[in-house]
Amino acid sequence: MNAHRASQRVAVSILAAATFLCLAIVAFVIGFVLEKGLPQLSWEFLFTKPRDMGKAGGILPAIVGTLALSLMAIAVALPLGVGTAVYLAEYTRETRVTKVIRFGTDCLAGIPSIIFGLFGYIFFVTTLKMGWSLIAGALTLAIMVLPTLIRTSEEAIRSVPQSWREVSMSLGATRWETVRKVVLPxxxxxxxxxxxxxxxxxxxxxAAVIFTAGSSFRLPKSAFDSARTLAVHFYILAREGISTDKAYGTAAVLVIAVLAVNGLTYALMGGFMKRKAR
Amino acid sequence: MKASSDAFVRRLLLAVACTTVLCLLVIAAFIFKEGLPFLLKVGPGNFLFSSDWRPDSGHYGILPMLVSSLYVTFGALLVGAPLGIAGAIFLSEFGPPALARVAKPAIELLAGIPSVVFGFIGVMVLAPIIRGAAGGPGLSILAASLVLGVMILPTIMSISIDALAAVPQSYREGALALGATKWQAVRMVVVKAAGSGLLAGTILGMGRAVGETMAVIMVAGNAVRMPRSVLDSGRTLTANIALEMGYATGMHRQALFATGIVLFVFIMILNGLASSALKRRAGKR
Amino acid sequence: MTPKVEVRDLRVFFGGEEALRGVSLDIAANRILGVIGPAGSAKTTFLRALDRMNELKAGCRTAGRVLVDGEDVYGPACDPVALRKRVGMVFAMPVPLPLSIYENVVYGPRLNGVRNKAELDGLVEECLRAAFLWDEVKDRLGGSGLKLSGGQQQRLCLARTLAMRPELILLDEPCSGLDPISTARIEEALSLLKERHTIVLVTNNTKQAARASDETAFFLMGELVEMGPTGRIFTNPSDKRTEDYVTGRFG
Structure with a gap:
């Protein structure tokens, strides 16, 4: 019995050590980037254009490019993702068609971003003659994020109580009216x-963006202009050894953005869970 | 009147729902259209098993890249899988729930951090350490494995946590009632019951490792050579595509698309394995 | 007088299972029909067949005929959405929609395209009064329907159904989760409502059927055992099984 207890103690210690190592890695990654990058941040860095290939100046065009590209991608993917989720959750039962759709979604989710880059380049940039542009990058990204949107939306739709749908239908609402007035809100x-x-x-x-949206320094004026995102800008600064300081600064901006997005998501999900529990 | 408009909405949504499948088909079609003729002309055997990659003189053998990819992927698994699964077991079975509530989102945060940032940390921190401690160029298969191992942690860990959570509480109680210690119950009952879920998480993590590009380009060294040890520089399939795509034309570009096909097929096989592992779990319940 | 609803050899199948096994009966206008029977006797399935709610569940098939005012509900010309506007339903568990009290009541009328604020206001007051809820909520119509007590919620659901001005109201064990006072309120409301509506009240509480209904139908294992004036069913049933059930020997 004592031997069993001792082996339990050893095993749990090892597991705990692994867990804390994971957490230490997270802390190190974030801490390292912020420690090196935060001192580089300034109004000038955030709101001016880069000079001298990025050796000096700021990252304004990259911030604009990132926001424009992300928002365009979501604007394209959101209706498709929510529409697919509504179809899967409300308009059909499990059939061969839904199996194919689910399989397609899973496959799409697993495709590496470099393949999306290749595809976006050959399809949007070359075949559809969009050139390196925000629009080509956004469409490529839209396909990439579609599986995430479908999954989270379907889960959210399925968490709406069935009884609310029944009540709505019993009051003479069509399926679509029920979806619009009760399910989606x-x-x-x-x-x-x-x-x-x-x-x-x-x-x-x-990887997917650099081959589709390109890496132009200039502030994009329209959806058909090439643009450089923060991640691409950072990659070029770091890989070509242009400026380690500016690279750290850009990395800090990226990490802060990710922290903000995750924090917001977590807060939203927390509220969502609480509501579901009620 | 109303019913017919609802039928219209249904058809519209079905069409929308098919876009995912359509996207997948178009992606596959274009990658294959660009790469397949080349693959058939050179011959899959020559392409896959020759280690001579000199596109300017018409030699297209991707064996070194294939081997590097495998090294890096399995290296990443050796790092990520034990850590991720051990962490998942600790957080769901032994640790205080408060720790799990904090640790889970913290580790999921890793999934959100851009891969280029990981690559950069690999270059700035890891490579000098490896160079100092073990010699070699520093930028190496080992460095890439470590960086990728950390990158696939969140995938493996969160799927493992879900798999462990799906094991019915009665299994644990049953084992404890027979006089097992908690560790015995976890090792012999819970982990076994969650086994296919843990496997699926690992396979999906492997998929991520195979497909990762930017971080690997930054830390693996990218030499087009057969790696002789983990301290050697290596170039993966993904890195090969990304590095040469910028200037490749003609046959050379087709060769890169053919590399994409190899990658595509590999990922599809991994996804199929993972989903059949998950299905097995669902079937067992 | 022709009956409001004629049911002829109604059968409902779930998967291969026949849940409702050939029921035929007539429901007279402006009366309350109580439907009683032990759990699993297909009372609810019968009720939901009247406004085609069963078909929202997977694997459901219906045979036979249900005529409302002579129109076949399962005929090709019948639109289930239009049907459900004429036939109101109150469920066993009170289910307010996650909206304000006001918006709950006007949910149906808004679907019908009623936009006029004064008309909607009038409707809200009328229906909440008819459901004996007005005095309790008139000062907080903008508050969430989810914040009401169980009994209030169920009366809100009744008011919401009334706002559609349905000819036929179907109630599926509406008082099963409620306290005696709320139950009495709802029964009182029903006794007034039958002047303008035809009501089918499914209940697992035989005493409620005895109190509230004009006619009573006894279901057992998916079949209609017997139906007649409530007084006779409870004092002088013709079938031994009915007698056993209403005297409390089983169920």
């Missing part, structure tokens, strides 16, 4: 969670 927090996750993914994506 109450699935909203979950759908927003999906949007935030997609937003986070778009901000950090590099």
């Amino acid at each position: 109450n699935a909203l927090p979950g759908i927003v969670t999906g949007v935030m996750l997609s937003f986070g993914r778009s901000i950090g994506e590099t």
